[in-house]
Amino acid sequence: MNQTSPATKDSFLNRLLGRIPLSGWLALAAPVVAILFAGIVTAIVLAVTGNPPLETIGIMVEYGTQPRTMVLTLNLATLYYIAALAVALGFRMNLFNIGVDGQYRLAAIMAAALGGSGLNLPGWLMIILIIVTAAVTGAVWAAIAGLLKAYRGVSEVVSTIMLNYIGTSVVAYLLVNVFGVAVAGSNNIGTAPIPEDARVPGVAFIPGTEAKVFGLIFLAIALGIGFHVLLNKTRFGFDLRTTGLNQEAAVASGVNVKRMVVTAMVLSGGVAGLIGMPQLLGASYSYSLDFPSGIGFTGIAIALLGRNNPIGIAFGAILWGFLDSSSNILNLHDISPEIVQIMQGIIVLSVVVAYELAHRYRISAEQRRVSRELAAPVKEGASA
Amino acid sequence: MLRNRVSKLAVTGVTGALLMAAAACGGGGTTATESPAPGGAASSAPAEPAKSGAKVGLAYDIGGRGDQSFNDAAAAGLDKAVSEFGLEPKELEAANGETEAQKEERLRLLASGGFNPIIAVGFAYSGPVGKVAKEFPDVKFAIVDDAVEGANISNLLFAEEQGSFLVGAAAALKSKSGNIGFVGGVDVPLIHKFQAGFEAGAKAVKADIKIQTKYLTQPPDFSGFGDPAKGKTAAEGMIDGGADVVYQAAGGSGAGVFEAAKASNTLAIGVDSDQALTADAAVKDVIITSMLKKVDVAVYDFLKSVDGGTVKAGPTIYDLKAGGVDYSVTGGKVDDIKSKLDEYKQQIIDGKITVPQK
Structure with a gap:
């Protein structure tokens, strides 16, 4: 049925990362169970902390459906979406790129520095240069971990975490000592602002508000489509998925695993480098002390939530963006905004648990079916 | 095969949609909550x-x-x-x-x-x-x-650098080893002002004094403002290196600096509030003084001016002259050098000493 299924190891990891599809009614049951479970646990948490569950969710929904909030949600979701794609690229090949966070921050400061360097180029060319710089920086930083894994057997989990630390220090050094210009009278420090003509204007997607959606949301959409095409329509994507599912089988079929590891890391890092671009070119125009951080880690949760599928990730990213932007309104109603993080955690856990339960059910059902067929006398002759 | 992929896509999509829908359903009954309608409630406090x-x-x-x-x-x-x-x-x-x-x-x-x-x-x-x-x-x-x-x-x-100048002078006057330390929470320009003032003050007393400096974390990792263990390790390193007075501008991490000073019988200087009053009772006696940054006074003054209708836009600088920064004397540990510190203070207020900001 599935082109890779003969080589698929039915391991917990493969199931967790959505590499084994569910079919039939189970495919519908898993998300329903996840939602029920997440809803119940969230309601319990809210009730225990003394907040009326229905009213709390009502506040969030009312606020979340206002036009301005929708823009805010979409803008956050754009960043989260790219982050989750970067993570998912690695996941599909069994590579745990925990370093997405470091990769995008380093990429963002290099891109911002180029943007503010005063190069006298046409705006559109600057935009392309800035985006390419970001992608290349992210790719190079991730390649270190890829090379270490391919040629020295260093776990990419360990090396990317370490590279995050190193990246943080490098960014801080570059910001304070090399690229940074103090903002007059402020305690902030940032790269020189990107000139007006090299900024990407927002799009007035949503009526009823002056707030605009990041123009680079189209970059995110393009990346999502590219992700789907690359993985499902190309030889490379097939090799990548095969390597992720069953390395021995991949080697047997002639895949150069070392090269795949490095390429996958480079691709993942390149996408990671783009995470900060909508924010940089659409809102901040400079990398400063308050440039958003931690998005790479959010991406891991969203990739799991979206089961490494570009459409699933899109829903996950929007859900996450909605929850994050609603924390302000909860705070205003004297509900602790940390409740949002608890909800996010519960949702990811619920999805993981529900899908695993569905898979377990599928496996035992298959076993029952097989044993039934084996036990049953051959009735209709050897029809197969 | 294709069908399978399509159904997989569809299902993953449905997952997200349902999650959203679930959230939406939950609120169905109570959408008319008393959230502050934009503009509506403003009538209670207009211009x-x-x-x-x-x-x-x-x-x-x-x-x-x-x-x-x-x-x-x-x-x-x-x-x-x-x-x-x-x-x-x-x-x-x-x-x-x-x-x-x-x-x-x-x-x-x-x-x-x-x-x-x-x-x-x-x-x-x-x-x-x-x-x-x-x-x-x-x-x-x-x-x-x-x-x-x-x-x-x-x-x-x-003017954090002005207050830090005074505690820098106090550190130099109190140090017997001629070796003092500065622990900064996070390596950002704001904390650089504390460091610059501290160093200038110490050197004004003793030009060849040795000053050890350590920042606990780099931005955007702001945990250096809330991790006593990091503060303790940094201070212990300085004390091992000969420092006998350590100034901390590290927020919550400062508690660790005080612990290290207590354990080694050396001295420490607090920051922001009068920490000889607010710190843990066990370590209060190592705190000789604190650099006071009176954010509370500034916030109160602002609210008072709004209340009185005298609020003014633009910068209000809380420096030594305005009493917005200062050094504390709780515990009487700087009484012997108070006259010297006040002398510096007066010179800064009079503009005879200009304290560098970085």
Whole structure:
């Protein structure tokens, strides 16, 4: 049925990362169970902390459906979406790129520095240069971990975490000592602002508000489509998925695993480098002390939530963006905004648990079916 | 095969949609909650400055109330004003690593909910305050530690380097080994001002003094302001290296610096509030003085001026002259050098000494 299924190891990891599809009614049951479970646990948490569950969710929904909030949600979701794609690229090949966070921050400061360097180029060319710089920086930083894994057997989990630390220090050094210009009278420090003509204007997607959606949301959409095409329509994507599912089988079929590891890391890092671009070119125009951080880690949760599928990730990213932007309104109603993080955690856990339960059910059902067929006398002759 | 992939896509899509739908259903019955309708509630506090019962909004940076440091100082000023002028406060706090748009939205929610005045605590609100203040010209804004300009923005700025100069001088006068230390929370320009003042003060007393410097974390990792274990390790390293007085500008991490000083029988200097009063009882006796940064006074003064209708836009600089920064004498451990410190203080106030900011 599935082109890779003969080589698929039915391991917990493969199931967790959505590499084994569910079919039939189970495919519908898993998300329903996840939602029920997440809803119940969230309601319990809210009730225990003394907040009326229905009213709390009502506040969030009312606020979340206002036009301005929708823009805010979409803008956050754009960043989260790219982050989750970067993570998912690695996941599909069994590579745990925990370093997405470091990769995008380093990429963002290099891109911002180029943007503010005063190069006298046409705006559109600057935009392309800035985006390419970001992608290349992210790719190079991730390649270190890829090379270490391919040629020295260093776990990419360990090396990317370490590279995050190193990246943080490098960014801080570059910001304070090399690229940074103090903002007059402020305690902030940032790269020189990107000139007006090299900024990407927002799009007035949503009526009823002056707030605009990041123009680079189209970059995110393009990346999502590219992700789907690359993985499902190309030889490379097939090799990548095969390597992720069953390395021995991949080697047997002639895949150069070392090269795949490095390429996958480079691709993942390149996408990671783009995470900060909508924010940089659409809102901040400079990398400063308050440039958003931690998005790479959010991406891991969203990739799991979206089961490494570009459409699933899109829903996950929007859900996450909605929850994050609603924390302000909860705070205003004297509900602790940390409740949002608890909800996010519960949702990811619920999805993981529900899908695993569905898979377990599928496996035992298959076993029952097989044993039934084996036990049953051959009735209709050897029809197969 | 194709069918399978399509169904997989569809299902994953449905997952997300249902999650969203579930959230939407939950609220179905109660969508008419009493959230502050934008503009509607503003009628209770229109363009007029805060009177009794006025709604005051306070937006904190990461940590919020209870960080035992910067945010708490602002909270103390708010509390005092609330009890004196009968204000109705609302406090919102930032999440870690959030975008500027989220800070902006926080201020906008307060402004559209009828909160006036609104105080933003920390330089991270610079851009957001600038933008939102333009959208709500009738609302008074104040921002701590930032000079963003606007017709309705009051900037509460501090001369941290001046106060740090005095405790630097105190450290040099108290040190027997001629070796002192500076522990900074996070390597950012704000803390560089503390370091610059401290070094200048110490060198004014003893030109060849040895000063060890250590920052606990690099931005955007702001855990250096809230990790006593890191503070302790850094201070122990300095003490092992011969330092006998350590100044900390590290927020919550400072508690670890005090512990290290206590364990090695050396001295320490506190920051922001009078830590000989606020620190853990077991370590109070190692704190010879503290560099006071009176964020509480600034916040209170601002709210008082709003209450009295005398609020002025633009920067108010809380320096030694204005009493916005100072050194503390609780515990009597600097009584013997007080006259010398006051001499420096007077020279700075008179402009005879200019303290560097970096």
